[in-house]
Amino acid sequence: METNQFTQNNQVSRKTILAIVGTGIMSFCGILLETAMNVTFPTLMHVFGISISSVQWITSGYLLVASLVMTLASYMHKRFKLKQIYAVAVGLFFLGLLLCVSAPNFTILLIGRLVGGIATGMTTPLMFGIINQDIPVQKLGRYMAIGAIIVSMASVGPTYGGLILYHLGWRATFWIVLPLAIFAAIMGLLNIEQTRPIQKTHLxxxxxxxxxxxxxxxxxxxxxxxxxxxxxxxxxxxxxxxxxxxxxxxxxxxxxxxxLISIKIFKYKAFVLSFVAYALCQLVNIGMAFLLPNFGQLVLGTTSLLAGLLLLPGSLLRLFFMPWGGVLLDKKGPRLPIITGISATLISGILFFSFQAVLTIPLMTIFFALFSAGFSLTFSNLLTDGMKQLPMPLKGDGNAAFNAIQQYAGSIGASLMATFIAISQTQPHGLSNLKATSIGSRRDFIFLILMELIMLILQIINFRIQRNQTKETN
CATH class of the missing domain: 4.10.860 (DNA Excision Repair, Uvrb; Chain A)
Structure with a gap:
């Protein structure tokens, strides 16, 4: 069955747009809660009497489960109707929400987050699958940017979490998203259309x-x-x-x-380079979203409210820079926005490291705004550029691989940030917990800088390869 990518006048139907909105908002609700929990970690550690290495599983466990479910996306989209997949995801989302708001202990809370991870693992690839299949290729960059905005707005989570935690307590973090999730559920279920035939494929x-x-x-x-x-x-x-x-x-x-996912996608060098850089980009993004609110509370001694608010300006910047980055890719190609964006994130990381001894909430807010601007130009464009390197039969596998690695890289990013801090806290050097956390955070910043530098090198190589391929084709 022919998809809308090949319709006349490159028009996008109203139902397709509303389906993207519905699945996108549901995905956003899941990701919002995921990063909102980062700012609650000091509170949860106190309430449940657990360490930072244990509480970080609220984030890394959630992302791990989501990434595993996303590896099944290609199979599920071929085997089942998209509306059926969405209905199951919606049910799991509300079940996870119920477990979290009523959790009497950390174990139930963690189970609730894992169930929520399954839901997000189903909805996020569904959103990108609709975009890849039903959006004309001439408009793909801007629509992929819209999808990426939803995913990358994870960084607003700590602001939301800090605000709610400060005024209403951590359980209210889950209750308040309920109306938005209900709206997303109705929007998606009413507008998702089946544009491809169901295949009885093997799992x-x-x-x-x-x-x-x-x-x-x-x-x-x-x-x-x-x-x-x-x-x-x-x-x-x-x-x-x-x-x-x-x-x-x-x-x-x-x-x-x-x-499950065809490894033929890794025969395309330009795809591989975009794929690896995309994974590192999300690792750094979630790493920052984890590190900064906790640094603000555990090292600077600020409140959860201020720790969350420091990410707000950067998060709002993404609303403007990411669509512009997608349009820039459509008009000028991927090199300009991607290289510029990675360079900005690298400079931001260097600033965090260089000024760590004198960091304040205003300084962190400015540095994170620079990071967000660079991330916005990079994140969705790496995905778009990578997917363009694949032939149509492999796009489903590429979509599943990108979505899975995006979540898994985030899980590893959160784990690594917590690991550097935990190791510093447990090393017997007679340091106070505050000083040890500061040293661990410094190591976190060094690691993030190295990841950003690797991203830059990979993309310089990538665009060289693409330029040579274009010359050979011509």
Whole structure:
């Protein structure tokens, strides 16, 4: 069945737009709650009597589950009606919400967040799937930017979480999104259309097991490091086993006719470079969203309200810069916005590191605004540019891979930020908890700078490859 990408006059139907709005808002609700919890960590640590390495699973566990569900996106979109997928996701979202608001202990709260992660793992790829399949290619950049705004607005979560926590308590964080989620549920269920035929495709269970093993083992390895340090035997053992499981999935996928995610997408060098940079971009983004509110509260001693508000100007900037970045890509190509954006995030990271000893809430707000401007020019454009490198038959696999790595990279980003801080807090140097947290945060900033530098190098190489490919084609 022909999709709207090839309709006359490149028009987008009203139902398609409303379907994107509905699925997008539901995805936003999930992501908003995910990052809103970051600012509640000091409170939750006190209420439930847990450490930072334990409480960070509220974020990293949520993202881990979401990323695993997203690996099933390509299969689900072929096998089931999109409206059916959305209905299940909506039900799981409300179940997770109920568990969280009524949680008597940390275990129930964590289970509620994991259920919510499943819901987001279904809705986010659904939104991008509709965009990729039903939006004309000439308008793809701006619509992908709109989708990416929804995902990247995760950074407004700490502002929302800080405001609600300060005035109403952490449980109200979940109650207040309920009306918006109900609106999104109705909007999506009324407007999602099935533009592709259902296929009785085979579920690659073995492939899912290998991917799940890789994701879980690598995530657990960082939790082990946070408890026992980088020299821990269990850390290295889990990390190696996780990498081995990922390799075994690659071998399996190359020997099965219907892999969960086709590894043929990784034969396209320009796609791979965009894919890796996209993962690092989200790792840094979630890392910043985790680090800054906690630094504000644990090191600077500010309130949860101010710690959350410091991210607000940067979050609002994304509303303007990201659509503009998508239009810029459509008109000028990907190189200008992506290289400019990564450079801005790199400068921001260097400023955070250089001024850490004298950081204040106003300074952090300015530096994060610069980071957000750069992130806005980079994030959705890496996704758009990467997807353009794939032929149509592989776009479903590319979409699933991008969405899965986006969530998983965020999970690893949160885990790494918590790990550097936890290791500093447990090292026996007679330091106060405040000083140890400050040292761990400094290491976090160094790590984020290195990731941003790698992103820049990868994209310089990427555009060189694309330029050479264009010359060869001509």
């Amino acid at each position: 690659d269970i073995s492939g899912f097991v290998w991917i799940a093993a890789a994701f879980i083992l690598i995530a657990l390895s960082f939790n082990e490091a946070s408890a026992h340090g980088w020299a821990s035997l269990n850390f290295w053992l889990m990390l190696v086993l996780g990498v081995l499981a990922a390799g075994l999935y690659g071998w399996h996928a190359s020997h099965t006719p219907t892999p």
